[in-house]
Amino acid sequence: MANFLQVQILTNIEKLAEGVRTGNIRPLAKAITLIESRNPDHSADAVELLDNLLPDSGNSIRIGISGVPGAGKSTFIEALGMHLIAEGHKVAILAVDPTSQLSGGSILGDKTRMEELSREQNAFIRPSPSGDTLGGVARKTRETMLLCEAAGFDVIIVETVGVGQSEVTVASMVDFFLLLQLPNAGDELQGIKKGVMEVADAILVNKAEGDNRPKAELARQQYENALHLFKPKSQNWIVPAMLCSALHNEGIEELWQAVQGFKVKMQSSGEFDEKRKLQANDWMWSLVLEELKDQFMRDKHVAGMIEQVQAGINAGVTTPGAAARRLLEAFKRH
Amino acid sequence: MANFLQVQILTNIEKLAEGVRTGNIRPLAKAITLIESRNPDHSADAVELLDNLLPDSGNSIRIGISGVPGAGKSTFIEALGMHLIAEGHKVAILAVDPTSQLSGGSILGDKTRMEELSREQNAFIRPSPSGDTLGGVARKTRETMLLCEAAGFDVIIVETVGVGQSEVTVASMVDFFLLLQLPNAGDELQGIKKGVMEVADAILVNKAEGDNRPKAELARQQYENALHLFKPKSQNWIVPAMLCSALHNEGIEELWQAVQGFKVKMQSSGEFDEKRKLQANDWMWSLVLEELKDQFMRDKHVAGMIEQVQAGINAGVTTPGAAARRLLEAFKRH
Numbered sequence: 112m113a114n115f116l117q118v119q120i121l122t123n124i125e126k127l128a129e130g131v132r133t134g135n136i137r138p139l140a141k142a143i144t145l146i147e148s149r150n151p152d153h154s155a156d157a158v159e160l161l162d163n164l165l166p167d168s169g170n171s172i173r174i175g176i177s178g179v180p181g182a183g184k185s186t187f188i189e190a191l192g193m194h195l196i197a198e199g200h201k202v203a204i205l206a207v208d209p210t211s212q213l214s215g216g217s218i219l220g221d222k223t224r225m226e227e228l229s230r231e232q233n234a235f236i237r238p239s240p241s242g243d244t245l246g247g248v249a250r251k252t253r254e255t256m257l258l259c260e261a262a263g264f265d266v267i268i269v270e271t272v273g274v275g276q277s278e279v280t281v282a283s284m285v286d287f288f289l290l291l292q293l294p295n296a297g298d299e300l301q302g303i304k305k306g307v308m309e310v311a312d313a314i315l316v317n318k319a320e321g322d323n324r325p326k327a328e329l330a331r332q333q334y335e336n337a338l339h340l341f342k343p344k345s346q347n348w349i350v351p352a353m354l355c356s357a358l359h360n361e362g363i364e365e366l367w368q369a370v371q372g373f374k375v376k377m378q379s380s381g382e383f384d385e386k387r388k389l390q391a392n393d394w395m396w397s398l399v400l401e402e403l404k405d406q407f408m409r410d411k412h413v414a415g416m417i418e419q420v421q422a423g424i425n426a427g428v429t430t431p432g433a434a435a436r437r438l439l440e441a442f443k444r445h
Numbered sequence: 446m447a448n449f450l451q452v453q454i455l456t457n458i459e460k461l462a463e464g465v466r467t468g469n470i471r472p473l474a475k476a477i478t479l480i481e482s483r484n485p486d487h488s489a490d491a492v493e494l495l496d497n498l499l500p501d502s503g504n505s506i507r508i509g510i511s512g513v514p515g516a517g518k519s520t521f522i523e524a525l526g527m528h529l530i531a532e533g534h535k536v537a538i539l540a541v542d543p544t545s546q547l548s549g550g551s552i553l554g555d556k557t558r559m560e561e562l563s564r565e566q567n568a569f570i571r572p573s574p575s576g577d578t579l580g581g582v583a584r585k586t587r588e589t590m591l592l593c594e595a596a597g598f599d600v601i602i603v604e605t606v607g608v609g610q611s612e613v614t615v616a617s618m619v620d621f622f623l624l625l626q627l628p629n630a631g632d633e634l635q636g637i638k639k640g641v642m643e644v645a646d647a648i649l650v651n652k653a654e655g656d657n658r659p660k661a662e663l664a665r666q667q668y669e670n671a672l673h674l675f676k677p678k679s680q681n682w683i684v685p686a687m688l689c690s691a692l693h694n695e696g697i698e699e700l701w702q703a704v705q706g707f708k709v710k711m712q713s714s715g716e717f718d719e720k721r722k723l724q725a726n727d728w729m730w731s732l733v734l735e736e737l738k739d740q741f742m743r744d745k746h747v748a749g750m751i752e753q754v755q756a757g758i759n760a761g762v763t764t765p766g767a768a769a770r771r772l773l774e775a776f777k778r779h
Contacts (some may be wrong), residue, residue, distance in 0.1 A: 302676035
């Protein structure tokens with residue numbers, strides 16, 4: 112009986128995997144729901160599903176897009192998405208928004224923001240998994256990306272907001288990271304955050320339209336100048352600073368050509384595959400370390416000491432070295 | 446007998462601590478040697494010594510200095526150090542150079558590079574602890590810094606090279622991080638590395654002398670413009686881009702005034718102490734995580750599987766999630 116049940120479950124997962132591979136949205140959505148489930152009983156199924164579909168994943172370009180609220184991310188993604196669909200691509204749009212629980216989903220929660228795109232059969236829009244840590248949201252989005260690829264989506268767009276480490280996290284799961292900026296470069300409200308300039312593969316100044324155009328060109332130039340001060344990530348890619356007007360569908364084709372040029376160059380130098388392998392390895396290690404840290408923090412001897420030890424550090428009576436040693440000894444004794 | 450011996454050891458450490466507090470160089474050097482020892486028998490003594498001296502540490506400004514080879518770090522540090530000693534300060538100069546084993550110590554190894562300073566009684570120059578990982582070198586330098594403070598050094602300068610993560614590591618142990626640059630800003634050879642622009646509290650263009658001066662001013666302006674594009678780390682500090690000629694002793698006093706201005710502003714806003722507490726906490730957690738990771742990697746079941754699991758990821762037959770789970774299960778079973 113137990114055996115029979117197990118065979119049943121296996122078959123269900125295999126069936127689900129088969130369904131995802133057909134490219135139908137319904138099984139894809141069901142598979143994502145399984146991946147996102149917090150029910151511990153589902154996690155073995157989720158692993159099995161992913162292992163089953165992994166060989167069919169990877170055939171895409173993964174694009175991360177970030178920008179401050181008001182930079183026009185939705186309008187831009189809609190314009191890019193429609194352009195790609197017209198070219199025959201299948202486009203999946205995912206989101207990493209660790210605040211979605213609190214804010215009710217500031218991005219993609221409301222599909223009406225991408226009205227045209229959401230009506231297209233070859234577009235799949237999925238809001239951010241909600242109510243989780245950034246790490247949790249990132250894990251689910253990475254896995255959803257694999258499912259979308261297995262379902263035949265060949266362009267994956269991951270949108271993010273500039274909250275905490277979300278941009279750097281998204282950059283670590285995509286091939287190409289695009290930073291969308293507004294025409295006023297020196298504006299404090301859209302100042303580039305720690306670590307973001309360095310992960311950008313292109314900077315795109317949006318809203319370069321009408322009266323804004325000269326300001327946009329000036330901003331573009333400022334970004335271009337600043338980019339020259341940094342060591343290039345790759346000898347084979349000079350990070351461009353470009354202009355677009357998503358509203359008027361201008362600069363969209365140029366951006367897409369830059370992305371394709373990037374892919375060709377990275378593939379011929381071997382960096383494309385290398386980066387994906389590195390990302391997968393880093394991801395594995397961050398999952399391992401996260402779990403080790405969780406186990407450590409959950410240990411009741413450690414948990415009972417942390418407050419005291421940190422108070423000692425803050426008061427300047429314990430060195431971090433001695434404090435770490437004490438916590439580790441408490442953990443070992445257990 | 447065993448008890449007697451223990452009392453002896455305790456007394457020795459207490460005597461050593463007392464010696465450090467007198468400000469004499471000999472016990473300080475001996476204490477640093479103890480901190481740097483790889484003999485596991487010494488580590489309890491080292492912890493005791495640090496705990497003993499901790500209440501006497503902290504009364505300093507900790508300055509990190511980085512720059513590409515040829516930026517003139519030694520000349521600059523010598524000029525700044527002599528200036529500070531003339532003002533009545535006691536200056537300790539430490540180094541974080543994870544390559545010192547390989548290169549025979551590219552920085553500070555050769556004291557003749559700071560000829561004048563090395564003859565001063567109120568200067569203490571200590572080369573990088575050698576033959577260790579960046580983490581190991583950083584730990585020892587952090588602790589040496591505390592010893593120097595307990596010995597009455599009120600300005601601690603930590604010099605580093607731009608290898609790997611060494612700049613970001615040094616930034617995480619100092620109050621003020623200074624990036625020394627050459628007059629040719631767009632030069633690829635000195636391009637600013639990932640993460641370094643964001644940790645800088647000031648950028649100083651050195652060699653602003655003779656024919657170089659207009660180029661230096663242009664570079665300074667380029668850095669200033671670029672800095673405007675970033676979100677400020679603190680509402681109370683605008684990162685300045687400045688000029689100096691260490692060779693001609695120009696701009697040294699101005700830089701020191703900037704450092705002092707920074708300290709006053711950060712202290713009055715509470716950020717100075719806050720940052721030190723945060724650094725100490727982060728340091729403790731990084732020591733804990735490093736040890737947890739080491740234990741994991743040393744586990745023979747894990748060690749035996751890592752290669753296979755990584756091959757699976759690289760070949761695209763295992764997801765990072767499944768791989769992490771397998772390693773964690775092997776670790777748990779053990």
